[in-house]
Amino acid sequence: MSRTQTLTPVRSRRLVSQQAAAEFLGVTERTIRNYVSRGQLRAYRVGGRVVRIDQDDIDAMLRPIPTAGGAPDGTAT
Numbered sequence: 637m638s639r640t641q642t643l644t645p646v647r648s649r650r651l652v653s654q655q656a657a658a659e660f661l662g663v664t665e666r667t668i669r670n671y672v673s674r675g676q677l678r679a680y681r682v683g684g685r686v687v688r689i690d691q692d693d694i695d696a697m698l699r700p701i702p703t704a705g706g707a708p709d710g711t712a713t
Contacts, residue, residue, distance in 0.1 A: 651688035660694060
């Protein structure tokens with residue numbers, strides 16, 4: 637890399653603990669670990685034993701439930 641080039645920062649991650657992820661989703665920490673082991677939720681190891689999860693990945697797991705007579709986005713028509 638030349639001296640005139642600069643690195644562009646990557647979007648900042650909002651990393652949370654497994655406990656915080658579980659509380660946010662209303663499930664147990666065991667469920668979060670299962671999601672991670674099955675590949676349904678991406679996790680990042682920080683150091684030896686610390687595991688963190690990106691809040692954006694947690695948000696991506698949430699999907700609205702379609703309702704009868706409602707629009708696909710969950711709003712009434």
